[in-house]
Amino acid sequence: MTDETLDDPRYEKYREAGDILSTVMNEASERVEVGASQLEVAEFAEERIRELGGECAFPVNISVDEEASHATPARDDDTEFGEEMVCLDVGVHVDGWIADAATTIDLTDTPDLVAAAEEALDAAVDTIAAGVHTGEVGRAIEDAVRGRGYTPILNLSGHGVDQYDAHTGPSVPNRGVDTGIELEVGDVLAVEPFATTGQGKVGEGNDAQIYELSGSGGRSVRNRQARQLLEDIEADFGQLPFAVRWLDDDRAEMLLRRLERQGVVEGHPVLKEDDGVLVSQAEHTLIVTEDGCEVTTEGIF
Known part of the structure; x- marks a missing residue:
């Protein structure tokens, strides 16, 4: 090249x-x-x-x-x-x-x-x-x-x-x-x-305000609210990282934790010395x- x-x-x-x-x-x-x-x-x-x-x-x-x-x-x-x-x-x-x-x-x-x-x-x-x-x-x-x-x-x-x-x-x-x-x-x-x-x-650290879609795990989400949030994330951000505050949903943090437990999204806690x-x-x-x-x-x- x-x-x-x-x-x-x-x-x-x-x-x-x-x-x-x-x-x-x-x-x-x-x-x-x-x-x-x-x-x-x-x-x-x-x-x-x-x-x-x-x-x-x-x-x-x-x-x-x-x-x-x-x-x-x-x-x-x-x-x-x-x-x-x-x-x-x-x-x-x-x-x-x-x-x-x-x-x-x-x-x-x-x-x-x-x-x-x-x-x-x-x-x-x-x-x-x-x-x-x-x-x-x-x-x-x-x-x-x-x-x-x-x-x-x-x-x-x-x-x-x-x-x-x-x-x-x-x-x-x-x-x-x-x-x-x-x-x-x-x-x-x-x-x-x-x-x-x-x-x-x-x-x-303990706090994560940045997430992204996980490369592992399926996309089968049974909870309706969590499934809707996932669809919004896929449409708006694709594979790029996003902030919790970017999500127009007051339940976003709770739903993200649910999605994280299912291996659908991955949180990025603060890295610190x-x-x-x-x-x-x-x-x-x-x-x-x-x-x-x-x-x-x-x-x-």
């Missing part, structure tokens, strides 16, 4: 999604300040995506302090930003072709932690090209984070994005490993280093080329 492959129309959709995401991320980031509403920031970003001609690839993630991923406001959430480390992770798709990016807004006066994630992302972008092993990319990320005196989150990784699939192969680790694959021209990756003041491992720890994140989506990569979400940092 050569760079001529990148003239395929789907790559223009990737680029269009990236342009929308860059605009939305910059506008949403300016709204993150002490006393501002998390829900209002999330809803602003999601509505702005639609105004610009895209659709949400997943709910806006707003992770604070020890949280790393899968945190999004609940319906009628009144949480306000405090003096916190805020990671804003946004996804856009155009006809299913996805851009995924994240930035960290520091309300704690810990700029070196933000710089660690951003420099690790820069190192990854500088390393990536066709023929480069994903473990080599992970080593560049790890070296940059540790060089700032912090720890990469070792059990989170970057990933591929495909049409209507926000998390596919290949995996792009945040540490140097010997396992993995060699990248090829045309691979589309969301590379997302995390830096932490903690031990570098996240676990699942230890209490008292801070986490930063930086992420771009990029297209692998013969001698480097093309960043589709340029202009965020």
Whole structure:
């Protein structure tokens, strides 16, 4: 495969999604300040995506302090930003072709932690090209984070994005490993280093406000209300993740738990480090080329 492959129309959709995401991320980031509403920031970003001609690839993630991923406001959430480390992770798709990016807004006066994630992302972008092993990319990320005196989150990784699939192969680790694959021209990756003041491992919290259809289990649902909700989810979101607050049903959380027990949907609890720890994140989506990569979400940092 050569760079001529990148003239395929789907790559223009990737680029269009990236342009929308860059605009939305910059506008949403300016709204993150002490006393501002998390829900209002999330809803602003999601509505702005639609105004610009895209659709949400997943709910806006707003992770604070020890949280790393899968945190999004609940319906009628009144949480306000405090003096916190805020990671804003946004996804856009155009006809299913996805851009995924994240930035960290520091309300704690810990700029070196933000710089660690951003420099690790820069190192990854500088390393990536066709023929480069994903473990080599992970080593560049790890070296940059540790060089700032912090720890990469070792059990989170970057990933591929495909049409209507926000998390596919290949995996792009945040540490140097010997396992993995060699990248090829045309691979589309969301590379997302995390830096932490903690031990570098996240676990699942108790709360899940993000769900998606499960790849396992049948679709036979006997409860009428749960079956109707499932039909709405399939029609509105397909295989993409969605937020509980997006569902126009006051019983949504109860019905989702029922569907989850049947293996029809899968919840994504918040992923977090230890209490008292801070986490930063930086992420771009990029297209692998013969001698480097093309960043589709340029202009965020």
